[in-house]
Amino acid sequence: MYIDVFNGDADGICALHQLRLADPRPDARLVTGVKRDIRLLQQLSGIHNAHITVLDVSLDSNHKELVSLLENGCDILYVDHHFSGEIPDFQNLTAHIDSNPETCTSLIVNHMLGGEFCAWAVVGAFGDNLHQSAYHAAATLSLPDSTIAKLKELGELLNYNGYGLSVEDLFFPPQDLYKAVSSFPDPLSFLEHSTVLPKLQNGFQGDMQLAATYKPVRETEIGRIFELPPEPWARRVSGVFSNLKAQEEPALAHGLLTRNPDETYRVNVRAPLMNKQGADTLCRAFATGGGRAAAAGINSLPSAQLDLFFKTFDEVFGGK
Numbered sequence: 590m591y592i593d594v595f596n597g598d599a600d601g602i603c604a605l606h607q608l609r610l611a612d613p614r615p616d617a618r619l620v621t622g623v624k625r626d627i628r629l630l631q632q633l634s635g636i637h638n639a640h641i642t643v644l645d646v647s648l649d650s651n652h653k654e655l656v657s658l659l660e661n662g663c664d665i666l667y668v669d670h671h672f673s674g675e676i677p678d679f680q681n682l683t684a685h686i687d688s689n690p691e692t693c694t695s696l697i698v699n700h701m702l703g704g705e706f707c708a709w710a711v712v713g714a715f716g717d718n719l720h721q722s723a724y725h726a727a728a729t730l731s732l733p734d735s736t737i738a739k740l741k742e743l744g745e746l747l748n749y750n751g752y753g754l755s756v757e758d759l760f761f762p763p764q765d766l767y768k769a770v771s772s773f774p775d776p777l778s779f780l781e782h783s784t785v786l787p788k789l790q791n792g793f794q795g796d797m798q799l800a801a802t803y804k805p806v807r808e809t810e811i812g813r814i815f816e817l818p819p820e821p822w823a824r825r826v827s828g829v830f831s832n833l834k835a836q837e838e839p840a841l842a843h844g845l846l847t848r849n850p851d852e853t854y855r856v857n858v859r860a861p862l863m864n865k866q867g868a869d870t871l872c873r874a875f876a877t878g879g880g881r882a883a884a885a886g887i888n889s890l891p892s893a894q895l896d897l898f899f900k901t902f903d904e905v906f907g908g909k
């Protein structure tokens with residue numbers, strides 16, 4: 590039995606797509622979810638002797654489940670760029686983990702495959718807001734700037750689709766988006782022929798127009814914090830909105846608050862693009878936080894801890 594487990598964002602989709610172009614497994618069971626749904630190995634409890642591929646979800650967040658699957662005789666390939674914690678020592682585990690803030694899972698897979706489907710790695714890297722690394726990888730393909738701009742838009746649109754509280758907020762369940770790209774070895778041909786992209790483009794434009802009217806709720810020399818209303822459009826656009834604000838002011842740190850139905854806040858954090866450090870430290874200081882040095886989040890920040898969040902934000906990014 591083959592099982593492909595992947596984060597439901599651009600990076601997860603593009604990482605799996607490259608691997609399956611190289612090594613097709615048409616019967617694999619697909620396990621994914623919204624971008625924030627990272628404890629995906631929970632869905633595999635009790636499975637024995639399967640061939641499992643896990644992409645773009647923190648090993649640390651899946652450690653316990655990973656160990657039991659390995660003890661159950663599963664053969665596991667784990668590729669990721671999030672915080673891993675200690676990597677369990679099993680012969681049936683192959684791990685390619687690189688938490689360097691300038692890389693992502695699609696780029697690690699690109700490296701594993703010797704650059705075979707590099708254009709899709711470029712799409713994944715743009716999706717994870719790693720523009721420099723994406724341009725760097727794209728340079729090996731000698732593409733005109735206008736083509737690279739198209740790969741960037743595709744990465745941002747696939748990434749945009751991953752954000753939501755649940756799959757109901759999304760335009761497409763991530764496994765459908767993966768299936769939509771899966772028959773295209775070349776992203777440019779996907780851009781030309783895809784029927785799913787117009788829906789994402791329209792949705793994205795509408796959501797971003799709404800978001801653009803919101804001003805920061807807190808602004809200091811260290812960073813800016815925004816709040817968007819608890820609506821599906823705001824939950825969908827939160828990641829791209831955060832990336833865009835970070836690009837507007839690359840010296841500043843950024844936070845985005847969105848109220849959850851239970852009156853806690855979902856928080857997106859971006860370290861300053863000029864110094865991609867601290868987002869994970871800040872978010873892991875709170876019970877439901879996690880992520881990478883450059884981009885991290887808190888799933889459920891109690892309103893009572895909002896002031897503590899602001900204070901920790903200033904401490905982490907203000908270097909005090």
Ligand SMILES: [Mn+2]
Binds near residue numbers: 645670693694717
């Ligand atoms: Mn990623």
